[in-house]
Amino acid sequence: MKKSMNRMIAALMVFAVMTAALTGCKSKPKDADLKAAIETALLANPATSGAMVTVNEGVATLNGSVADETGKQAADRAAATIPGVKSVVNNLTVTPVNTAAPVVVAADDALTAAVKDATKDFPTVTATVSDGVVTLKGEIQKANLQKLMMVLQALKPKKVDNSQLVIK
Amino acid sequence: MALQEKYKELIETANTAGVSGLNIREQDGVLYIDGSTSGAVKQQLWDTYERLDPNYASGDLVMNINSVAGVTEGTKLKVTTNSSNLNIRKGPSTNDDIVGKAARNEVVTLVNKANDQWWLIKTDQGEEGYSYTQYLTPLA
Structure with missing residues (x-):
């Protein structure tokens, strides 16, 4: 009785090991392959390219930072849609990146020359430039104000001060 | 952020009307808006600007909208x-x-x-x- 019991246990164990090995071979992609597939997907989208991923037993963990919530969710979806990924742990932080180019203010010499050209058609307006600030004096017809401001603000000034300009 | 609030309508217009390379940032009490668009949208933005800041008197916005970026040689x-x-x-x-x-x-x-x-x-x-x-x- 004891002997047959032992044989049965042994047989069960062999069966269990074989089942595990077979299913392992058949349907479980390697973590490294999953990681590579997720990384490719993340890099394909600029919004998610800042994310990093590790995979353990089919569970993908996202780390690092992305610029916005949309990127965070997109990274989550990108990882979850890879076949073989069981679940996604999303540890991404949202760090708004200041992607805006810095404000470029034209150098005074170039700005002065450009302002001179720009105001030539408005002889009643005088303009001076100091530290990037264009200061307007004199007077202008209201109908011409927008045109003048459009031109001056396109010259990359720090600001345009028309508080001393008389608008008629 | 206060300036973005003041010019909220302008910024929304720029966002919805289609301004390429739209770049909005605030520095030292001045809001800077740059981008390229059509002449009609530029006019719309400037009219909005004038309405929000009559006579552009505050000097707290520098709007550089280029409407001639797409103009090609031979035009x-x-x-x-x-x-x-x-x-x-x-x-x-x-x-x-x-x-x-x-x-x-x-x-x-x-x-x-x-x-x-x-x-x-x-x-x-x-x-x-x-x-x-x-x-x-x-x-x-």
Whole structure:
């Protein structure tokens, strides 16, 4: 009785090991392959390219930072849609990146020359430039104000001060 | 952030109307808005700006919207000076000699763009030189 019991246990164990090995071979992609597939997907989208991923037993963990919530969710979806990924742990932080180019203010010499050209058609307006600030004096017809401001603000000034300009 | 609130309507208009390369940031109490778009949208943005800040009196916004970025060589341009003739110069600055003139409402051809302020143009009479873009309006 004891002997047959032992044989049965042994047989069960062999069966269990074989089942595990077979299913392992058949349907479980390697973590490294999953990681590579997720990384490719993340890099394909600029919004998610800042994310990093590790995979353990089919569970993908996202780390690092992305610029916005949309990127965070997109990274989550990108990882979850890879076949073989069981679940996604999303540890991404949202760090708004200041992607805006810095404000470029034209150098005074170039700005002065450009302002001179720009105001030539408005002889009643005088303009001076100091530290990037264009200061307007004199007077202008209201109908011409927008045109003048459009031109001056396109010259990359720090600001345009028309508080001393008389608008008629 | 207060300025973005003040010009909220302007920023929303820029976002929805389609401004490429739209760049909005605040620095030292001045809001800077840059981008490229059509002439019609530029006009719309400037009218909104004027409504939010009558006479542009606050000096807290510098809006640089380029509506001529898409204008290509060979485009016909109308001379839109206030009243006078348009000077055509040897080089791209008012320090350069005047080599010709184009009358108000005359149509000239864009040869190439030296920069956003000065374009090399050619008149129908064959005069060629640099003129100030402020006075040139692309014909649609």
